[in-house]
Amino acid sequence: MEQKIDFSVLDKAIAEFGNEEKSLIAILQRAQETYRYLPREIFPYLAEKLSIPEARIYGVATFYENFSLEAKGKFVVKVCDGTACHVRKSIPILEALRKELGLSEQKKTTDDLMFTVETVSCLGACSSAPAVMVNDEIYPTMTPDTAVALIRQLKENN
Amino acid sequence: MFKNVEELRSYRLECKKALANENKKIVICGGAGCVSKGANKVYDKLIALMQEKGVKYTVKLEKCSDDERIRVTKSGCHGFCEVGPLVRIEPQGWLYIKVTEADCEEIIDKTMAKGECIDRLCYSENGVVYKEKKEVPFYKKQTRVSLDNCDKIDATSIEEYLARDGYTAFEKALTELTSEQIVNEITESGLRGRGGGGFPTGRKWGQVARQKNFPKYVVCNGDEGDPGAFMDRSVMEDDPHRMLEGMMIAGVATGANFGYIYVRAEYPLAVARLKNAIAKAEELGLLGDNILGTNFSFHMHISRGAGAFVCGEGSALTASIEGKRGMPRVKPPRTVEHGLFDKPTVLNNVETFANVADIINKGAAWYKSIGPEKSPGTKTFALTGNIKNAGLIEVPMGTTLREVIFDIGGGMRDGGKFKAVQIGGPSGGCLTEEHLDLPLDFDSLKKAGAIIGSGGLVVMDEKTCMVEVARFFMNFTQNESCGKCVPCREGTRRMLEILERIVAGEGRDGDIELLQELGEMISDMALCGLGKTAAGPVLSTIKYFRNEYEAHIYDKKCPAGECQKLKSIVIDPELCKGCSKCSRICPVGAISGKIKEPFVIDQSKCIKCGSCVDSCAFKAIKEI
Numbered sequence: 001m002e003q004k005i006d007f008s009v010l011d012k013a014i015a016e017f018g019n020e021e022k023s024l025i026a027i028l029q030r031a032q033e034t035y036r037y038l039p040r041e042i043f044p045y046l047a048e049k050l051s052i053p054e055a056r057i058y059g060v061a062t063f064y065e066n067f068s069l070e071a072k073g074k075f076v077v078k079v080c081d082g083t084a085c086h087v088r089k090s091i092p093i094l095e096a097l098r099k100e101l102g103l104s105e106q107k108k109t110t111d112d113l114m115f116t117v118e119t120v121s122c123l124g125a126c127s128s129a130p131a132v133m134v135n136d137e138i139y140p141t142m143t144p145d146t147a148v149a150l151i152r153q154l155k156e157n158n
Numbered sequence: 159m160f161k162n163v164e165e166l167r168s169y170r171l172e173c174k175k176a177l178a179n180e181n182k183k184i185v186i187c188g189g190a191g192c193v194s195k196g197a198n199k200v201y202d203k204l205i206a207l208m209q210e211k212g213v214k215y216t217v218k219l220e221k222c223s224d225d226e227r228i229r230v231t232k233s234g235c236h237g238f239c240e241v242g243p244l245v246r247i248e249p250q251g252w253l254y255i256k257v258t259e260a261d262c263e264e265i266i267d268k269t270m271a272k273g274e275c276i277d278r279l280c281y282s283e284n285g286v287v288y289k290e291k292k293e294v295p296f297y298k299k300q301t302r303v304s305l306d307n308c309d310k311i312d313a314t315s316i317e318e319y320l321a322r323d324g325y326t327a328f329e330k331a332l333t334e335l336t337s338e339q340i341v342n343e344i345t346e347s348g349l350r351g352r353g354g355g356g357f358p359t360g361r362k363w364g365q366v367a368r369q370k371n372f373p374k375y376v377v378c379n380g381d382e383g384d385p386g387a388f389m390d391r392s393v394m395e396d397d398p399h400r401m402l403e404g405m406m407i408a409g410v411a412t413g414a415n416f417g418y419i420y421v422r423a424e425y426p427l428a429v430a431r432l433k434n435a436i437a438k439a440e441e442l443g444l445l446g447d448n449i450l451g452t453n454f455s456f457h458m459h460i461s462r463g464a465g466a467f468v469c470g471e472g473s474a475l476t477a478s479i480e481g482k483r484g485m486p487r488v489k490p491p492r493t494v495e496h497g498l499f500d501k502p503t504v505l506n507n508v509e510t511f512a513n514v515a516d517i518i519n520k521g522a523a524w525y526k527s528i529g530p531e532k533s534p535g536t537k538t539f540a541l542t543g544n545i546k547n548a549g550l551i552e553v554p555m556g557t558t559l560r561e562v563i564f565d566i567g568g569g570m571r572d573g574g575k576f577k578a579v580q581i582g583g584p585s586g587g588c589l590t591e592e593h594l595d596l597p598l599d600f601d602s603l604k605k606a607g608a609i610i611g612s613g614g615l616v617v618m619d620e621k622t623c624m625v626e627v628a629r630f631f632m633n634f635t636q637n638e639s640c641g642k643c644v645p646c647r648e649g650t651r652r653m654l655e656i657l658e659r660i661v662a663g664e665g666r667d668g669d670i671e672l673l674q675e676l677g678e679m680i681s682d683m684a685l686c687g688l689g690k691t692a693a694g695p696v697l698s699t700i701k702y703f704r705n706e707y708e709a710h711i712y713d714k715k716c717p718a719g720e721c722q723k724l725k726s727i728v729i730d731p732e733l734c735k736g737c738s739k740c741s742r743i744c745p746v747g748a749i750s751g752k753i754k755e756p757f758v759i760d761q762s763k764c765i766k767c768g769s770c771v772d773s774c775a776f777k778a779i780k781e782i
Binding site: 065124 | 191
């Protein structure tokens, strides 16, 4: 699918954070938030604007967990697998969600680009373990059943 | 904007008067735990009800308050997250737990109007009802210094911070003390880095102060990445000014004019609160050029992390702020000489900075009076896992594990039996029953083969498999290894493969020894702290739970009954109706039998996928 990239998002971010190397991560974060992934077309564009090699930008983009070179779903479901959640059984929740959405460890996003299911090392919501985060909202003390119910409800509302 | 110290003082005095005027107060915990359990709904409901009933109230610290009004406010984390949403009633100091919207009317009509306590909302244990918060066992043994304000103030209001003597330490540092005096006071106090390393803070500041290379930087490490740790999150979200003040004092002490706060990506609220706090401090002229008419200037920036655990390491963190891949470099030169942008840098963790203002205000002697001589002060811990009262606590250093787990934490949840506690996250180790009376401080833990780390305490019961715990941490570390140095990159992967094999029932004779050898090798040869400590959880679980490893390897059994691949799946002949559904669903043809008679599973063929368990309509198939 050919998608046209709106570069003005990057121009605004560059104006806000400054056109220097130290602003790179902040600019990429803005891009990730806007496009929901980092389209490859932005690398040469940023390389020129920030006067740094494209390879370095690619290096940064692939180093950090939060950047994705592939499009993510509208709802990013992060199952916390931090220690506290793990010992209160987070993996069965992950498995139930994958089963519900037909996803696996390799296939993280549904074909309709609605859901991405991934794990996160710790949400810092350990007292609400096991926790699941959908976009920016945390859902406490989940079970496989309540997690599946949550997904169905999100589907219904959309 | 304040042009001089006098203006700041008189404004602070106004704030203090306003605070003293407040009488009746409802404080709702706005920490992450309570919010996820519905604290915001309780807050909204209380406001709506008061409007409906025509009860006079205010949500802000009001300068000219008539004391009839009830102050309703959202504070930061109260720590007792397990029983949230929490509501505290002032001036009585009562604590209500598990408050729902349905309780709000009674709180207004009974407690606020008549001053009556609603006993059923209070915490009770063994038939005793604890009305006052300070009497609740969870709080009784705590000493809150860096978390002192968290459960009291509205984090978005600089006025509330000022009303509680906020920025008095900065004022003192700026106008009364020399750089040397500040460094000496911190050194004298014995404050040690709370991020895990335990390096003396005063010595670090002194080293930066002596550098002649400008500009200098103060960097705050808010990349709290250890799974099972959320102490710094609380300080950043709930009392951001305390941390800013600590950083600003470090600036005065070392001659640095720029501060950077590195916050991990998973804490969006912390970023928002810090941004707001910085904006407010700039507005009042506490940050910026020529602060309070002196020649000291200080500018604060926030860098958001992008999801890399290794960025908690000093040189990786500064590389990340510079917009690079966050990979550690060889030291020396050390951060104090060549840190951020290759300039002298003070790099401390959130909690360390949160202790600074009190030390300057109350003096080194006061600080030293808390906890043991070699590790004075308090430490925050995130208490989680199979424990009754999960939450955030702060205790004097030297408190024993037993006091933390059983007195404050209330013991094991669901009647479980204590097995081990994992301390210090993926860099730390496990401690067992024999260590329960060990004092929690830097040096005692080191002797026992664990570290205090950043302060995550994950309590585990007998149903937790220690080999699986070791695999879990190794999986984490292997994922987060930055790949720069071979021992860590390759070594952690090999260790993970062995552990995966063991929990899958394919462990071999010699695996334990191989894990030990690899672990020691990585510790000796890795470049940074992540690699050096990567084997900690494996080595300590082998040390204390070697029998569990052996049971997995030789008997193909998981004593805790947790490892899926080592379970047997059996059909209960009493419950089986002989419908044959399971035999049709089994992917490997391991189930056979006659229709209307109990079926059986051939254990030699079974791959333990569990498909049959889910398929059985009579719940006759069980994992044992």
